[in-house]
Amino acid sequence: MKPTAAPDLPPGLLWFNIDRPLSLADLAGRIVLLSFRTFACANCMRLAAEIRHLQEEHPDLVIIGVHSPGFESATVTGNIPEAIRRAGVGHPVAVDHGHRLWQAFGVRDWPTFVLIDPEGKIVGTASGEGLYGRLSPKIGRITEEFGERGLLETEPLQTGGAVEAAREAALYYPNKIAADHAGMRLFISDTGHHRIVVAGEDGRILETIGSGAPGNADGPFHEAAFYLPEGLAFDEAAGILYVADAGNHTVRRISWPDRVVATVAGTGLRAPGTGAALNTPRDLVLLGSYLYIAMAGANQVWRMDLATHEAEPYAGSGREALVDGPLGEAAFAWPSGITTDGEALYVADTGASAVRRIKRGMVETWIGHSLVDFGDLDTIAGMARLHHPAGVAYHQGLVYIADTGNHKIKEFNPGTGWVLTRAGSGDRGDRDGLSGDATFNEPGGLVNFGGLWYIADTGSHTVRVYDPVRHVVSTLALWKQSAPGAG
16 A cells, blocks of 8 residues: 555543553654454454564554444443453553544554554554454564664653553452362462462462463463463362463463463364364353353353363353343353352353353343443342442352442342342442451452452452451452572
8 A cells, every 4th residue: 555644643532551642743753553443342352462463573563552432332331441451451542432533544444453654654554353464574674674764763662650560569450269279279360460370378479370471372380371361260179270361262271280281272263172262261160071161252151071172152142132041042241250059150241230040051140131231239139230240159059249340249149039248338449447348449250268258359459358257358468488598
């Protein structure tokens, strides 16, 4: 295509992951890729790995996301920062409420990518998948040409220190949590750090699994790489931890004592086992001879045979909706949490602000009404309201819910039908204290361990502990034991 001057980025856009608005003048001398995507688009989610590869191969490339909320569901538009975080987007994002950027750049569909050279000219566009193969050679040529002319800015774009400071904490957006009751270990999906943290009940970090760099590599614990890992399920009999590696659209297996990470499902090809095309798996639960998967991007529940590793859809038509009925006819909306009582499955259907039950070939809604109906109301299940819950856990006849949007932990009693808040005032925060006064920040997952509830409090980058006997919430301080002779 013939290079044309790029229109400027209009003022008044809402920006994330950067501490100031950007204009083309700020980007002079840089290679810029505008990424017109949405956070609920399945194709857009699958492109995350290609975007990461472009960034890794071309470190001078500046990627700017352009998010247009008018094309999203209420799940996303209600909390854009959370949607950005869950998508694992670390580059600057402009929120294009009036679709001004879409119109200025002639974008008609998503995902669409616009490449701008260091002189501010549009030199390429790409739509759909296969992004890396089409754009990488062109970016390489631009880098060489402008580098030789001395017109390429190679200093990193300064985005402000708030995000980097948060990354330095022991956890960064932890999403789910599981327990090894016999071994007295907690497993924490340290999602923002792309790793799994193994800790004792006292908070001592026993080890970390994964290099910490985003990637998709099997191998020994310290060499393996994850990308936005979320759901966890521990098979105590086999000594295996299964991981929903959401950003890579795979299920990974962590095994002891060989201390190896291996991919057991998901490569993007339609075939059994590791060839099954997964789409943003966000949580896992073991039941019988299967691993059940909350497949958020597909709006379905899948299952993987533990013996053959063959993965297949189990419940949900794939349509984003709240529809009960037989397994193949029912519909989910971004299911993100799953648990079992040993017979039935309970699903946190995040997009519908609902809790669903799957039993004897049928899907039924216990809490929730529609994709646009959410709130905060404790009462009988048919009338209760949740706000985009992301996690569920079963313990002694009760289903506990990480009511993410309400910043609360709630209890659902399937026997009586009642839904009650057990911890959290409803305000966003990280305040410890009596359960009714304590605050959470978008809790994502929870597990009962030794009679206490350990909660991945995603937005506060911590693990919180709720004591249901003393009715107190505290923060688990993670710490590393010093090596002998250190200090």
